[in-house]
Amino acid sequence: MKVVTILGSASSHSNTKKALTVVENKFADLGAEVTQLNPLDLKLNNPATTETEDTKRITQLVRDADVVIMATPEYHGSYSSVIKLIIDNLGYPSALCGKAVGMVGVAASPFGALKALEHLNSITTHLGCHTYPKMVNVASCYKVFDQTGALNDESLRERLEALAEGMLDYASKF
Ligand SMILES: Cc1cc2nc3c(=O)[nH]c(=O)nc-3n(C[C@H](O)[C@H](O)[C@H](O)COP(=O)(O)O)c2cc1C
Numbered sequence: 001m002k003v004v005t006i007l008g009s010a011s012s013h014s015n016t017k018k019a020l021t022v023v024e025n026k027f028a029d030l031g032a033e034v035t036q037l038n039p040l041d042l043k044l045n046n047p048a049t050t051e052t053e054d055t056k057r058i059t060q061l062v063r064d065a066d067v068v069i070m071a072t073p074e075y076h077g078s079y080s081s082v083i084k085l086i087i088d089n090l091g092y093p094s095a096l097c098g099k100a101v102g103m104v105g106v107a108a109s110p111f112g113a114l115k116a117l118e119h120l121n122s123i124t125t126h127l128g129c130h131t132y133p134k135m136v137n138v139a140s141c142y143k144v145f146d147q148t149g150a151l152n153d154e155s156l157r158e159r160l161e162a163l164a165e166g167m168l169d170y171a172s173k174f
Pocket of ligand 1: 009010011013014015016017073074075076077078106107108109110112141
């Protein structure tokens with residue numbers, strides 16, 4: 001199966017990236033082909049202006065994907081502008097239509113990224129995605145990852161790895 005992951009943070013010490021890496025590694029262990037869309041590697045223009053080569057490339061990658069994972073930090077009570085820029089560079093109508101989509105939200109708050117996940121869910125519903133209901137909400141992100149970036153919460157690791165396992169099964173239904 002082909003998996004495209006969308007990283008919604010451009011931070012050099014991104015906690016969202018740390019969480020997403022756990023999911024990506026599990027997909028790779030399960031034999032999936034994983035491609036990450038990292039905002040730091042992409043040249044994207046504002047939506048509805050000139051398409052870049054990266055816009056065309058990532059749109060085709062998403063079209064060809066069996067599974068898409070969106071990972072967003074919670075910024076000011078919602079998803080990041082970075083992930084929205086990537087989503088808005090996936091065509092109109094969107095290449096995401098009909099895709100099996102899983103989500104990870106990451107926040108400093110002990111309540112996690114519930115608002116970011118809810119808002120992202122409203123986009124994927126609008127786009128006609130098959131949104132996997134078991135989103136992973138990463139709370140207190142500065143506590144669950146240590147200084148080296150290692151995850152020190154085993155129950156969170158289980159939830160992140162279960163997302164990869166569950167998504168492969170979920171995507172096979174469509
Ligand atoms: C612009 C900005 C807005 C933020 N807003 C929130 C917020 O609304 N709720 C929250 O819990 N944390 C908030 N934070 C903290 C982030 O959740 C935290 O820094 C997290 O590590 C972000 O993920 P990242 O490291 O992948 O960018 C905010 C951080 C930034 C930079």
